[in-house]
Amino acid sequence: MVPTMGALHHGHTSLFEIAHQQADVVVATIFVNPLQFNNSTDFEKYPLQMERDIQLLEEHGVHYLYNPTVETMYGSGFSTSVHIGGITDLLEGASRPGHFSGVATVVTKLFSAGQPDIAVFGQKDFQQFAVIKRMVADLDMPIQLIMAPTIRERDGLAMSSRNVRLSTSARLEAKAISQGLSAAQSLFSSGIRESQQLVEAVESVIAPTSAAIDYVKVIDSASLQDLSSVSQGSVMVVAVILDGIRLIDNHILV
Numbered sequence: 001m002v003p004t005m006g007a008l009h010h011g012h013t014s015l016f017e018i019a020h021q022q023a024d025v026v027v028a029t030i031f032v033n034p035l036q037f038n039n040s041t042d043f044e045k046y047p048l049q050m051e052r053d054i055q056l057l058e059e060h061g062v063h064y065l066y067n068p069t070v071e072t073m074y075g076s077g078f079s080t081s082v083h084i085g086g087i088t089d090l091l092e093g094a095s096r097p098g099h100f101s102g103v104a105t106v107v108t109k110l111f112s113a114g115q116p117d118i119a120v121f122g123q124k125d126f127q128q129f130a131v132i133k134r135m136v137a138d139l140d141m142p143i144q145l146i147m148a149p150t151i152r153e154r155d156g157l158a159m160s161s162r163n164v165r166l167s168t169s170a171r172l173e174a175k176a177i178s179q180g181l182s183a184a185q186s187l188f189s190s191g192i193r194e195s196q197q198l199v200e201a202v203e204s205v206i207a208p209t210s211a212a213i214d215y216v217k218v219i220d221s222a223s224l225q226d227l228s229s230v231s232q233g234s235v236m237v238v239a240v241i242l243d244g245i246r247l248i249d250n251h252i253l254v
């Protein structure tokens with residue numbers, strides 16, 4: 001199963017390819033989940049392109065599409081929420097209260113509807129993957145999770161359905177995020193282990209743009225806690241608001 005919210009792009013189609021390598025039958029889900037948007041404008045402006053999405057699913061040999069309505073998903077009297085403690089209070093969870101409960105609730109329902117053996121999610125939403133992993137372990141869900149690498153535009157910007165909402169000038173500035181992450185990797189490769197120096201390297205690449213930084217951190221890949229000194233496998237995470245749009249990215253230090 002490859003759960004998505006539609007507005008499919010090359011990032012998603014790479015997930016379908018990975019799913020095909022792992023499974024005989026590939027199911028995609030498209031559901032723009034109102035529960036995970038803490039900002040109603042963001043929900044209303046979420047891009048929809050169903051015809052194009054179906055074409056892409058066909059082109060990529062996806063066998064089934066599950067595309068429920070909001071009424072099917074959350075019928076009258078719906079009152080259940082799946083809450084994962086701890087790691088949902090940090091990073092995206094701190095800036096988007098309720099977001100991860102919305103994600104966990106819908107993913108539980110999607111898993112329950114489709115009963116997949118394997119589910120594929122992208123690395124771009126690193127914290128989301130960690131939350132789903134915690135949930136699957138805690139609730140004994142018999143599902144193998146695969147984290148697929150982030151697919152990037154030519155200039156390095158991580159692919160996201162939100163990118164189409166960026167103005168031309170903001171779109172040009174957005175490449176600073178991945179450039180900052182590359183600068184941090186270069187410092188790490190040259191032997192720097194102090195996280196503050198890596199954070200400052202990312203911030204200094206983003207600072208000249210009009211992006212407002214929400215956070216730049218180096219975190220432990222399992223606990224998602226801040227690290228003062230970094231090692232291979234530590235994760236640099238970034239969130240900015242650019243042109244009113246929240247963009248996130250991350251890089252696992254190698």
Ligand code: PAF
Binds near residue numbers: 004005103106
């Ligand atoms: O990553 C997404 O597109 C969504 O958060 C998901 C996992 C499909 C749940 O709505």
